[in-house]
Amino acid sequence: MNAPKSIAKPRLTTSAMIASIASEGQRVRAAPFGKALVELGETRHDIVGLTADLAKYTDLHLFAQAYPDRFFQMGMAEQLLMGAAGGMAKEGFVPFATTYAVFGTRRAYDFVHQVIAEENLNVKICCALPGLTTGYGPSHQATDDLAMMRAIPGMTIVDPCDALDIEQAVPQIAEHNGPVYMRLLRGSVPLVLDEYDYRFELGKAKMLCEGNDVLIISSGFMTMRSLEVAKSLANDKVSVAVMHCPTIKPLDEASILQAVSSLPRLVVIAENHSVIGGLGEAVASTLLRHQVQPAGFQLAGLPDAFLDAGALPTLHDRYGISSETLVARIKNWLN
Template sequence: MTKPVLTSSGKPRLTTSAMIASIAGEGQRTKPAPFGHALVAAAKERPEIVGLTADLGKYTDLHIFAQAYPDRFYQMGMAEQVMFGAASGLAAEGFTPFATTYAVFASRRAYDFIHQTIAEEDRNVKIVCALPGLTSGYGPSHQATEDLALMRAIPGMTVIDPCDAHEIEQAVPAIADHRGPVYMRLLRGQVPLVLDEYGYRFEIGKAKVIRDGTDVLVISSGLLTMRTLEAAAKLAADKVSVAVLHAPTIKPLDTATILAEAGKTGRLVVVAENHTVVGGLGEAVAGLLMRNGLSPRFRQIGLPDEFLAAGALPTLHDRYGISTDAICTSLKAWLAG
C-alpha cells in the first residue's frame, strides 16, 4: 500500500509499507503477474507442467495457474520440504513441476531437500521464488540476501535472476524446455517493464549488452539491471558514459561475453546485484576475470555482509546502496577516485 505524507518542508513524499514486493517506480510501466500468465500459456502446450506451492499461491502469482488448471495444481501447505520432495517425485514420473515459495524458505529452510532429492537426482524441477534479495522490508526472516550464493553452490543447478516482466515471460517457457533443475528468482505482482524497449530476448546462459558506454561497464542481474539503466540515463547528462551488460543467468555464467566486454581497455568494471556481495554474481565475475588474467579496476554494488534492517523499501534501497541515486553516487565517486 502507498499513501502520501508530508516531509518536514511540507512537500509530499511517497512512503511504502515494509512488505510491499513491487519495485516499480511511480508512473513506471508495469505488467500484472507475468509469471502466472506465462506459466498458463506454457501449460497449454505442455500437459506435463504442474504447479506446487507452500501456502503462497497468491504471493507467487501461482493462483493464476491454479484457476486455469485446478487439476494440475497442488497446495502443499506450509511445508516447503515436503513440497520439494513431492516435486522431485512428480519429476521422476515425467511431470515438469514448477514449485513456488519465498526465496528465503527455499534457499534456507528446504536447502537440503533441494540439494539431495532434486539436484543430486537430476530431477527436472523448476524452483521459482518470490521476494528475492532486498524486495521485502520485513527484515532477515524474509530477505533472501544469500540465495544466489547457496544455489550456485549446488552442482547441476541452473540459476536465473530476471530483470522485469518482459524477461520473466520469456524465461518461463525457456526453463520449461530446459532439462534439469532450475532456480529462478521471481518478481511478482505489478512488475516493471524495461527490457522490451531494447528489443531484448532472454536465453539461458547468455549475457547481453543492453546499453554501450566508454567510461564504466556495469555487469548486472535482476532488478539491479533496471536500476543501472536508470542510473546510466541520469549520468549521461553529466557526460558519464555507462555500458550495461545484463547477466540474468548466474550459473552457468556467460564467460565469453563477460571476458570480451571486461577486456576492453579504459573502463571501470562494476558488478551490481540485489544480493550480498558474498558468493553471488560479483564474486563469480571477479573469479572469472582473475582466472583469465584480466585485472581491470573492479568494484561491487550489492548488499553488505550483515543482517539487514526492516523498513520501507525506498529507504532501505538508499541505505544499502542499490537505489538509482545511490548507484549514481557510487559510480561518480569511483570514477573520480
C-alpha cells in the same frame, strides 16, 4: 564492503512486505510469471504447479484457476514441497514449485540438494521476494539465496530483470533438462527491456547499451536501476555501458571477458544480493582465472550483514542499491 550513507531526501513510504519494485508512473505488467505459466500449460500437459501456501503471493493462483487438476497446495511445509516436486519429476512431470526465496533456499536446502539436484531432476524452483524486495527484515530478506544455490552442482540459476524477462524465461527453463532456481518478481512488475530490443536466452548475457567510461554488469532489477544510472550519468558526460546477466549459473563467461577486455573502463557489478557469493564474486573469479585485469573493479551489492526492516525506498537508499545512491557511488569510484 560498507554501503554508503543514505542520501537525505524525502521518500515515499511503502508497506514492509511490498513485492513490487516499480516506481510511480512506471510501465508494468501484472503477474507475468503466472500468465506465462498458464500459456505454457495450454500445450505442455506435463507442467504442474506446486506451492507452500503462497499461490496468491507467487502468482501461481492463475495456474491453479486454469488447471486445478495440475495444481497442488502443499501447505506451510517447504521440505514437503521440494520432496513432492522431486517425486513428480521422477514420474515425468515438469514441476514448477513456488514459495518465498528464504523458505525455498534456507528452510528446504537439504531437500533441494539431495532430493532434486543430486538426481538432476527436472524441477523448476521459482521464488518470490529475492534479495531486498521486502522490508520484513532478515527472516524474509533472501540476501544469500544465490550464494546457496550456486553451491549446488548442476543447478541453473536465473535472476530476471523485468516482466519481459520473466515471460520469456518461463518456457526456456521448462525446456531445459535439469533443476532450475529462478528469482521471481510478482504482482505489478516493471517493463523496461522491450525498449532495448532484448530477448532472453538461457545462459546468455546481453549488452543493452554501450559506454566508454564505465561497464555495469548487473542482474535482476538492478539492471533496471543500472539503465537509469546510465541515463543519469550521461548528463554529467559519463558514458556507461550496461550488460544484463540474467543467468547467474552457468555464467556467460565469454561475453563478460570480451566486454571487460575490450576497453579500459571501470567495471561495476550491480546486484540485489549480498556481496558474498553472488554475481560479483562469480565475475571476479572469472576475471582472475582468465587473467583479465579491468581498469577498476567495484561491487555494488548488499552488505555482508543482517539488514534492517522498513520501507523499501528507504532501505534501497540505505544499502546503496537505489539508482540515486548508485550514481553517487560510481561518481566516487571514478574520482
